[in-house]
Amino acid sequence: xxxxxxxxxxxxxxxNDGLRTMLQEREExxxxxxxxxxxxxxxxxxxxxxxxxxxxxxxxTPLSESGIIGTSIGMAMNGxxxxxxxxxxGFIYPAYEQVMTHATRMRYRSMGAFTVPxxxxxxxxxxxxxxxxxxxxxxxxxxxxxGIKVVCPSNAYDAKGLLISAIxxxxxxxxxxxxxxxRAYKDEVPEGKYEVEIGKGELLVEGEDVTLIAWxxxxxxxxxxxxxxxxxxxxCDVIDLRTLSPIDKDIIAASVQKTxxxxxxxxxxxxxxxxxxxxxxxxxxxxxxxxxxxxxxxxADVHVPFWALEEHFLPTPERxxxxxxxxxxx
Amino acid sequence: xxxxxxxxxxxxxxEGDVITYFVKEGEDVxxxxxxxxxxxxxxxxxLTAPKGGRIKDIxxxxxxxxxVGTTILTIDAGNASIEEDEAAPKNDSETSEPSETAPDHxxxxxxxxxVRIKAAPYTRKIARELEVDIEQIKGTGKDGRITVEDxxxxxxxxxxxxxxxxxxxxxxxxAEDPTEEENWIPFKGRRKQIAKKMTQSIYTIPHVAHMEEVxxxxxxxxxxxxKPEASISVAAFFIKAxxxxxxxxxxxxxxxxxxxxxxxLKDSVHMGIATDTTEGLxxxxxxxxxxxxxxxIHKEMKSLTAKAMxxxxxxxxVTGSTFTISNVGPLGSIGAxxxxxxxxxxxxxxxxxxxxxxxxxxxxxxxxxxxNITLTFDHRVADGGEAIAFTNRFKSLLENxxxxxxxLV
Numbered sequence: 001x002x003x004x005x006x007x008x009x010x011x012x013x014x015x016n017d018g019l020r021t022m023l024q025e026r027e028e029x030x031x032x033x034x035x036x037x038x039x040x041x042x043x044x045x046x047x048x049x050x051x052x053x054x055x056x057x058x059x060x061t062p063l064s065e066s067g068i069i070g071t072s073i074g075m076a077m078n079g080x081x082x083x084x085x086x087x088x089x090g091f092i093y094p095a096y097e098q099v100m101t102h103a104t105r106m107r108y109r110s111m112g113a114f115t116v117p118x119x120x121x122x123x124x125x126x127x128x129x130x131x132x133x134x135x136x137x138x139x140x141x142x143x144x145x146x147g148i149k150v151v152c153p154s155n156a157y158d159a160k161g162l163l164i165s166a167i168x169x170x171x172x173x174x175x176x177x178x179x180x181x182x183r184a185y186k187d188e189v190p191e192g193k194y195e196v197e198i199g200k201g202e203l204l205v206e207g208e209d210v211t212l213i214a215w216x217x218x219x220x221x222x223x224x225x226x227x228x229x230x231x232x233x234x235x236c237d238v239i240d241l242r243t244l245s246p247i248d249k250d251i252i253a254a255s256v257q258k259t260x261x262x263x264x265x266x267x268x269x270x271x272x273x274x275x276x277x278x279x280x281x282x283x284x285x286x287x288x289x290x291x292x293x294x295x296x297x298x299x300a301d302v303h304v305p306f307w308a309l310e311e312h313f314l315p316t317p318e319r320x321x322x323x324x325x326x327x328x329x330x
Numbered sequence: 331x332x333x334x335x336x337x338x339x340x341x342x343x344x345e346g347d348v349i350t351y352f353v354k355e356g357e358d359v360x361x362x363x364x365x366x367x368x369x370x371x372x373x374x375x376x377l378t379a380p381k382g383g384r385i386k387d388i389x390x391x392x393x394x395x396x397x398v399g400t401t402i403l404t405i406d407a408g409n410a411s412i413e414e415d416e417a418a419p420k421n422d423s424e425t426s427e428p429s430e431t432a433p434d435h436x437x438x439x440x441x442x443x444x445v446r447i448k449a450a451p452y453t454r455k456i457a458r459e460l461e462v463d464i465e466q467i468k469g470t471g472k473d474g475r476i477t478v479e480d481x482x483x484x485x486x487x488x489x490x491x492x493x494x495x496x497x498x499x500x501x502x503x504x505a506e507d508p509t510e511e512e513n514w515i516p517f518k519g520r521r522k523q524i525a526k527k528m529t530q531s532i533y534t535i536p537h538v539a540h541m542e543e544v545x546x547x548x549x550x551x552x553x554x555x556x557k558p559e560a561s562i563s564v565a566a567f568f569i570k571a572x573x574x575x576x577x578x579x580x581x582x583x584x585x586x587x588x589x590x591x592x593x594x595l596k597d598s599v600h601m602g603i604a605t606d607t608t609e610g611l612x613x614x615x616x617x618x619x620x621x622x623x624x625x626x627i628h629k630e631m632k633s634l635t636a637k638a639m640x641x642x643x644x645x646x647x648v649t650g651s652t653f654t655i656s657n658v659g660p661l662g663s664i665g666a667x668x669x670x671x672x673x674x675x676x677x678x679x680x681x682x683x684x685x686x687x688x689x690x691x692x693x694x695x696x697x698x699x700x701x702n703i704t705l706t707f708d709h710r711v712a713d714g715g716e717a718i719a720f721t722n723r724f725k726s727l728l729e730n731x732x733x734x735x736x737x738l739v
Contacts, residue, residue, distance in 0.1 A: 260452050288455035291478070330450070330472070 006188040011181050014156035014189045015045045015121070018163035019083065021193050023053050026081055029167065031058040033068055033085030033121075042087050043123060043182055069095035069120065073102050076118040081167060089124035089176060090136035103172040104147030119166045123179035124152075125217045125267055126299070127314055129307035130179075136304060137216075137268040142174050143245040143277070149198055150245040152176040154219035156187035158242055161196030169198060176244075178217035201248035203255065207235030210324050211255040213278060214265040215241040218315060222265050225320035232321075234328055244274060252278065253285035260291040261327040265315050270298035292330030295323035332381045332405040336368065338398050345397045352376075353385050359405065366402060383407035449476040457481045461518055482641070520610035531672035536709040539667045540717045544725050546683050546699040552731040565603070565657050566628035567734070568680060571727035573599045573620040574737045576653060579720040581712050582676040582705075583652050593711055602651030602671055603631060605638045606661070613671060614638050615651040624734075659683055659701060668706045676707040676717075678724075 009017060022029055031046055031053075037060040040047030050058040061068050065086055072082035086092045092099070099120070106116045126135035142150050151166060151173060153159040159177070166173035204219070205226050212222040219240045226236040237255040241247065256262050262282055264275040275296040282294055297315040305313050336346055350367040353359055364376040365385070383405040390402045447464055448471075449457070456478050457464040467484050469476035517525070549567060556562060576583040580595045587594060599620045602613040614634035616627060637643040654671040656679040663681040670677045683701040690696045703725075707717050727733050 288451045288458075291450045291452040 004190045004192075004194075006190050008186045009156045009160075009189045010183045010186050011153070011156045011159045011177070012043055012045050012183060014160040014187070015163055015177060016047055016049070017189060018160035018167075019046060019049060020052065021160075022081075022083075022164055022167045023049065023057060025193060026167070028079060029057070029081040029083065030075065031083050031085070032061050032072065034061060034063055034087050036060060036085050041085060043179065045121070045123075045177070045182075046085065065091055065093075065095035066098055069098040069103065072118045072120075073098060073106070073116055076116045076172075077106065077114045081117055081119075083119045083121060083167060086120060086122040088130070088134040088136075088179075089122040089138060090133040092120075092122060092138075095120075096141070099142070099148065099172070099174075100145055104145045106147075107171060108147060115170045116172045117170045119163070119169075119173050119175050121163075121175045121177060123177045123182070125178050125180055126304045126310050127180040127217060127267075129310065132303070132306065135310070137266070137299070139174075139176060139244050140268060140272055140274045140277075143247075143274055147171065148245070149173045149243065150176065151198055151243045152178065152216040153196075153242060154178065154181065154214075154216055154240050155185075156189050158196050158202075158240075160189050161194050162198065162242065164193055165195040165198050168195065173198070176216060180217040181220070184220070196242070199243045199246050199248060201239050201241045201243070201251040203237060203251060204240050205236065205238035207237045207259065209234045209236065209259055210261040210263055210327055211237045211239060211252070211259045212263050212265065212320070212324070213239045213241060213252065215244060216267075218265045218267055221315055221317050222263075222320055224317035225265075225324060228317055228321045229324045232325075234324060236324065247277065247281065249281050249285060252281050256282050256286045257289045260289050262290075262294045263297065263320060263323045263327060264294065265297045265320050265323075267299045267314055269301045270296055271301050273298055292327040295327050297323050331386065332383065332407050333401045334365065334377065334380060334403050334405060335401050336377070336396055336398050345395055347395050348390050348392055348402060351388060351392060351403075355385050355388050357385050359383065359385060377402070379405060381405055381407045447476065448474055449481075453478050453481055461520070461522075463516055463518075466516075520612075524611055527672060528669050531669050534672060535670050537667070537670060537706050538709045538714065538717070540705045540707070540714065540721060541665060542703050542705075542718075542721045542725055544701045544703055545688070545729050546701045549728050549731045550683075550699055560625055562624050562628045563631065564683075565655070565680075566624050566631060567728065567731070568655060568657065568678075569601050569603075569616065569619050569627050569631070570622075570624050570734060570737075571724050572601065572653065572655065572678065574727060574734070575720055575724040577620060578723055579716060581716060582707060582720055584675050584711060585652070585673050586675065586708065586711050588710075596652040598652070600650050600652045602654035602674075603634065604654055604656040604671075605635050607638050607641065612638050612643065612648055613651060613654060614643055614647050615649065617650070653677070655680065664702055666704055668704060670706055670708060675711045676705060679704045679706075 019031060023031070031049055035042055036046040037050040037055065037058055046058060061071070068084045068086070072084040075082045086095065103116050103118065106114050124137050139150055139152065142148060149169060149171065151162045153162045163175060166175050204223065207226065210229070212226060214222045222238055226238050229236055237259055239251055239255060264278050266273055266275050268274065275298060279294050282290070297320050299313050299315070302313070304310065347369040348366060349369050351365065352367070353365045359365055359379045359382060361380070361382040362378045365379050366377045368375055368377055386404040386406045388403045390396055390400065396402070448469055449464060453476055454464060460481060462481055462484050464476060464481065467476050467480050470480055471477040549564070553562060553564065553567070576599050583599055584593050584595045598618045601616045601619040603616065604611060604613050614637070616630050616634065619627060622630070634643065634647060637647065651671060651674065653674055654677045656668050656677060658666065659680045659682045665681060666679050668677050668679045681702040681704070683699050685697050686700040687695050688698040688700065703721070705717055705721050
């Protein structure tokens with residue numbers, strides 16, 4: 001039996017390790033973005049990579065998101081494996097056109113002649129007192145469009161494993177990095193290459209009464225909420241969705257059919273948020289199992305506010321517990 | 331003129347039989363008065379007059395099978411004066427006109443008011459699974475919501491039938507007063523399943539009932555002797571003795587495969603125990619009874635019947651029996667002609683044990699505890715002689731319980 005050596009890492013270190021692992025493994029892979037080179041990225045995610053792999057593999061780009069993504073699409077169509085960094089997810093809007101009209105539909109448009117095996121890495125989310133726009137969670141803008149996968153790890157192990165799967169994926173993958181969790185805690189992360197399958201959620205905690213569903217930075221929130229609920233005698237299934245497109249419908253259905261109740265937590269605004277799609281999934285797969293209406297705990301339907309009000313915008317374990325009690329008391 | 335048609339009374343029926351007319355041509359009827367009794371695949375129900383008036387033409391004969399939409403009779407609603415209980419004065423021509431086109435169910439809704447059910451989807455699912463009509467349940471939850479517990483504890487009319495209470499002479503009563511719907515007992519769910527199975531059994535198997543009396547005195551004494559050590563129910567002795575007797579007369583532990591012209595003698599005795607629960611009769615099964623001790627049988631039976639009472643018995647625990655007993659004695663009974671649990675070949679019922687004066691071998695009258703038993707068997711497979719021999723073997727084991735020791739496994 002072979003033992004796998006692991007190292008204790010933060011999520012951002014795991015991302016760096018994943019990039020390094022794949023740069024070694026796939027020589028057609030490149031890393032590009034604003035400040036990813038000498039600077040090692042604004043969050044140090046690409047720290048030391050240019051030093052190891054040279055300016056041809058890891059390079060800075062002009063301050064132009066549209067250019068970064070457009071260039072990446074071209075490289076990907078021509079046999080390279082670009083991993084582009086968008087410094088903050090909220091800055092992706094100039095590149096949105098490139099993603100939506102080109103990256104997502106190139107395979108379809110060219111009848112399979114071209115695929116776009118690129119990864120867009122983007123730190124997202126509020127809670128770190130970043131300035132305006134930096135904190136947006138606009139995953140739903142991307143999950144709406146077929147042709148691009150959207151993943152969002154909540155821990156270091158999944159971050160490396162999912163990133164490697166994303167790089168290996170023949171189609172574009174949007175890789176959302178919860179920036180609040182970048183250095184929140186450490187996990188044991190295996191050395192070398194391993195994959196976490198895209199499209200599979202994970203049941204983190206098993207319970208009987210309520211299904212809690214979240215992803216990214218909200219996973220610690222629902223884990224905490226589950227603990228608070230347990231003190232009140234309510235046990236929860238805690239699901240980390242991990243992939244937002246395609247969503248793991250099976251894990252949701254299995255859990256809701258067991259617990260008969262569901263609370264979805266996301267920090268994005270509720271209107272048009274991904275929680276609504278999850279409600280549809282429950283409706284389609286498990287309607288007759290519901291003992292109460294599904295609750296959502298989300299960001300408010302406003303722009304992510306400036307830092308003084310940020311904590312009021314974000315879902316908390318207490319708000320989640322309130323929703324849990326609501327579905328229990330219905 | 332109002333046409334009374336056979337409408338879809340429910341569950342997507344397509345046809346029905348006209349059983350009885352309560353009215354004759356030329357007779358006056360009031361609105362909502364029952365006029366015809368109709369039998370559908372699933373129920374017998376009455377159709378009421380959509381409008382008061384005089385019965386004009388009866389178009390369908392009694393006994394005829396007609397499809398939904400067929401006009402059964404017509405009512406001349408012109409003479410509406412017989413609607414005497416209407417407070418508001420009505421203009422006949424105005425009211426009779428639209429009623430010709432108004433479908434019956436609209437009228438029904440008018441009379442009853444819409445039924446609003448407050449229940450979560452999960453509750454509805456449970457109700458559907460238990461085949462309980464959720465509209466009949468009164469909710470005890472928040473804002474009158476029906477809870478899962480309400481559904482599970484709903485004492486449906488099914489139970490009423492079993493308990494022999496309120497066995498409503500529904501048809502007659504309802505004919506007198508159609509609003510008294512509580513007298514109607516839905517015939518569905520487990521009751522209907524039981525009915526289906528019983529009908530299949532009785533129409534397939536030529537039943538013969540053989541009766542015998544068993545002197546239980548020794549067995550009861552033996553059981554009493556065991557008491558300080560172990561409390562074994564009498565039914566456990568029945569099962570054990572039957573397992574032994576069935577081994578000697580395996581024809582009663584068999585199954586007829588008529589299609590291929592053969593009888594399958596079963597290797598093991600899987601004893602079905604007819605159990606009277608609030609939800610109706612169910613038959614939990616003790617497997618391989620021949621290989622089990624009296625105390626094992628007792629324990630297993632206790633646990634199975636408890637589960638049956640709580641209604642959380644699994645499907646596996648109620649299937650695969652090869653012989654069934656019905657221990658009705660504790661409820662009181664001196665005889666019966668039980669229906670075989672199809673596709674088994676025989677069923678034995680135990681009646682009440684009571685102290686009786688009995689003439690013994692010395693021509694003296696003594697008091698003994700006597701119990702009647704009835705064996706019903708499939709006369710296609712076995713004959714009376716075998717049934718008597720089998721019963722006698724069983725009887726001897728109970729009358730001399732020490733004989734059971736010889737069969738210890």
